[in-house]
Amino acid sequence: MTEIEWNVERIKSSIQDACQAANRLREDVQEIVVTKNRTVDEIQEMYSLGFRHFAENRVEKLLERQAEFPQDDIVWHLIGPLQSRKVKKIIDQIDYFHALDRMSIAEEINKRASKRIPCFIEVNISKEESKHGFEKDQVINTCLQLLDYPMIKLEGLMTMAPLNASSSQIEGYFQELRELKEKLELELDDLESPLSLSMGMSNDYPIAISQGTNYLRIGTAWFTNNKN
Numbered sequence: 405m406t407e408i409e410w411n412v413e414r415i416k417s418s419i420q421d422a423c424q425a426a427n428r429l430r431e432d433v434q435e436i437v438v439t440k441n442r443t444v445d446e447i448q449e450m451y452s453l454g455f456r457h458f459a460e461n462r463v464e465k466l467l468e469r470q471a472e473f474p475q476d477d478i479v480w481h482l483i484g485p486l487q488s489r490k491v492k493k494i495i496d497q498i499d500y501f502h503a504l505d506r507m508s509i510a511e512e513i514n515k516r517a518s519k520r521i522p523c524f525i526e527v528n529i530s531k532e533e534s535k536h537g538f539e540k541d542q543v544i545n546t547c548l549q550l551l552d553y554p555m556i557k558l559e560g561l562m563t564m565a566p567l568n569a570s571s572s573q574i575e576g577y578f579q580e581l582r583e584l585k586e587k588l589e590l591e592l593d594d595l596e597s598p599l600s601l602s603m604g605m606s607n608d609y610p611i612a613i614s615q616g617t618n619y620l621r622i623g624t625a626w627f628t629n630n631k632n
């Protein structure tokens with residue numbers, strides 16, 4: 405067994421366990437392979453193991469990856485912040501955008517996209533200065549405004565826990581995002597489909613599952629067994 409195979413087995417079984425503990429369906433949780441800083445061989449191995457959801461946090465890198473992996477069965481997620489001037493060259497190349505963090509980007513996407521693009525609103529739940537995203541109390545109004553942008557499909561909410569937070573703090577942040585999503589679903593009564601949550605990374609994905617996440621953005625843990 406390669407190190408990657410070993411990690412995949414370990415992570416898959418802990419996703420399964422977390423779903424079971426939370427009484428959730430396994431198919432409601434989609435793991436995404438974050439390929440940031442990984443080699444072509446490592447990503448190829450993940451593809452060979454059957455993974456089809458891949459993510460990058462930078463526009464140039466994502467385009468480079470697509471050139472390396474032109475397989476048309478890959479679902480591409482952009483998970484990092486997007487600058488207005490880069491919207492045009494990336495927006496039709498991706499399947500999901502996880503980091504809609506300001507209104508001006510929504511406007512630009514609406515103007516440039518030639519197909520509807522599923523977007524997650526990034527929420528700065530932990531209120532860290534350094535973090536991107538809307539404040540929690542701006543989210544409902546923002547989403548109401550987004551209904552006027554036909555090219556944006558409101559897919560759900562995304563957040564990141566602070567690096568140094570304890571498990572119980574992380575659980576609190578993830579719970580806040582879930583409750584905000586539930587509130588939003590009540591406010592926006594003509595939603596075409598239920599909203600999703602994008603939360604959970606290498607160090608906190610079991611907690612995210614317990615709080616209802618639908619998309620796990622896992623990078624490091626697939627490739628190294630170093631739980632630092």
Ligand SMILES: *Cc1c(COP(=O)(O)O)cnc(C)c1O
Pocket residue numbers: 438440461483484564605606607621622623624625
């Ligand atoms: C890098 C990154 C991840 C993955 O982080 P790991 O700790 O390596 O699992 C997830 N989400 C975003 C937005 C990232 O930039």
